[in-house]
Amino acid sequence: DAKTTQPNSMESNEEEPVHLPCNHSTISGTDYIHWYRQLPSQGPEYVIHGLTSNVNNRMASLAIAEDRKSSTLILHRATLRDAAVYYCILRDVDDYKLSFGAGTTVTVRA
């Protein structure tokens, strides 16, 4: 499995943006970049995914570096409900499973 590297933790203030980095220097040309998050005492939930172009949805934005060796998940205005562990995962065409690392624990201060 292609590997990703994320910081262990990040802190943010409520209503401020949060930028979560993910390094994936060994990414292959066919790997998609997926983000999931896990709120306390819940199962993981899908956030966003992309291949080469930046992506936006109602939850977040995904900015992908031109060389695809890194990406950044952007939460535009953090709320207390965004406090969670965020996982950056690479998936190839045959990757049915999600290979989770330790993720980044995001703390949001009121």
Place this chain on the structure above:
Amino acid sequence: EAGVAQSPRYKIIEKRQSVAFWCNPISGHATLYWYQQILGQGPKLLIQFQNNGVVDDSQLPKDRFSAERLKGVDSTLKIQPAKLEDSAVYLCASSLVAGGRTDTQYFGPGTRLTVL
């Protein structure tokens, strides 16, 4: 739309006892996954079903763990006998299709197992 249902939410047993977990996936989802999440770690896949057939059980400790998916819908995961290191959250997930680069997995709330 109803999400993935799991029961029980919590279970405490003593080592060497047996335990079973139940999962009901989202209606119409062909693929079902069981993950194990040890405290402080990300989830790890135990087994994947496509309809009622096993696709991957390479990480399932088959000497003590078993799983089945009858009629391609509900699934049960069993541990017999349990060991202390089985203490974890057991997550069930489902997806519409059989994995792939853009397939989204939907997770249930998990069952927290404590083995004493």
